[in-house]
Amino acid sequence: MNDLVEPAKVGIVYETESPVLYETDNQIAWITLNRPDFNNAQNGQMTYALDDAFQKATKDDAVRCIVLAGNGKHFSAGHDIGTPGRDVLKHFDNRLMVPPHINKPAAELLYTREQEQYLGMCRRWRDIPKPTIAMVQGACVAGGLMLAWVCDLIVASEDAFFQDPVNRMGIPGVEYFAHAFELPPRVAMEFLLLGERMSAERAEQFGMVNRIVARDQLRQETAKMAAKLVAQPRLGNWLTKQAVHHVEELRGKRAAMDAQYHMHHFAHAQNDLVAGNSIAGLDATKMAAANKADAGEN
Numbered sequence: 001m002n003d004l005v006e007p008a009k010v011g012i013v014y015e016t017e018s019p020v021l022y023e024t025d026n027q028i029a030w031i032t033l034n035r036p037d038f039n040n041a042q043n044g045q046m047t048y049a050l051d052d053a054f055q056k057a058t059k060d061d062a063v064r065c066i067v068l069a070g071n072g073k074h075f076s077a078g079h080d081i082g083t084p085g086r087d088v089l090k091h092f093d094n095r096l097m098v099p100p101h102i103n104k105p106a107a108e109l110l111y112t113r114e115q116e117q118y119l120g121m122c123r124r125w126r127d128i129p130k131p132t133i134a135m136v137q138g139a140c141v142a143g144g145l146m147l148a149w150v151c152d153l154i155v156a157s158e159d160a161f162f163q164d165p166v167n168r169m170g171i172p173g174v175e176y177f178a179h180a181f182e183l184p185p186r187v188a189m190e191f192l193l194l195g196e197r198m199s200a201e202r203a204e205q206f207g208m209v210n211r212i213v214a215r216d217q218l219r220q221e222t223a224k225m226a227a228k229l230v231a232q233p234r235l236g237n238w239l240t241k242q243a244v245h246h247v248e249e250l251r252g253k254r255a256a257m258d259a260q261y262h263m264h265h266f267a268h269a270q271n272d273l274v275a276g277n278s279i280a281g282l283d284a285t286k287m288a289a290a291n292k293a294d295a296g297e298n
Contacts, residue, residue: 004104005103013085016035020033020053022057026230028064028066029063031050038284040071040077041083042143043080044090051125058128064234065131067132081283089102106269110278122175130238133153133155134155136200141165142163145164153225161200162200163196163197164195168195169280170267177256181251181256187206196294
């Protein structure tokens with residue numbers, strides 16, 4: 001029996017060969033998302049480059065803290081759902097125990113791809129033994145939340161905002177479903193059902209953001225925090241991370257994500273059946289316009 005399919009051939013145009021930048025300074029690795037023309041929308045090219053950067057920082061004993069940043073106006077507008085570099089149907093060498101996705105039929109294709117590139121990668125990065133800081137400015141939307149949430153600490157600029165508007169697509173939140181762990185359940189419900197922007201100030205009130213600083217002080221203040229982490233004992237940092245993660249697991253974080261992942265892909269399959277498209281025909285342009293209208297920017 002052969003139920004595989006011939007991979008589709010699609011045109012992909014990457015605007016850069018360096019979707020992630022990497023530098024070190026004073027034992028801090030600065031990893032920067034680098035698709036500013038597309039608000040750092042995450043395609044496969046960026047995801048695997050990001051994994052390479054995290055691997056490099058993890059294996060370098062001279063690095064004692066990692067900062068994740070976004071180049072340009074926004075931290076990240078989320079997953080790539082509409083740029084010329086959207087590469088859903090491109091094969092990359094998988095890093096996890098997940099098979100290739102491009103030769104899988106129907107709903108199995110996305111289910112397989114997102115196990116690797118979204119849920120699996122985020123869990124992998126969360127478990128990095130070194131302390132990590134997300135340095136967030138501007139928009140941190142949908143898939144952008146996933147990248148910020150896998151980090152241990154979040155420093156945000158005053159103009160930062162957080163949003164997961166994918167219920168507009170009929171989807172119950174992004175794949176790394178940490179919403180009800182980052183926020184109180186009723187607030188998480190509001191965040192998901194309404195899909196509205198949450199300011200950095202409000203996010204800090206719920207403990208989702210650690211510190212808020214002026215935009216022009218963001219790197220400087222993040223570097224100060226990172227320098228303190230560099231000075232802490234290496235093993236102590238790692239053990240502390242594991243201790244807090246253990247509490248999250250006792251509260252059911254992994255099990256909750258596993259359950260929601262299947263709901264997420266049921267929604268994708270429903271959209272395919274009803275709308276002929278896994279994201280209900282809502283590409284990046286339509287979602288951005290709806291988000292701006294909802295925020296009163298149009």
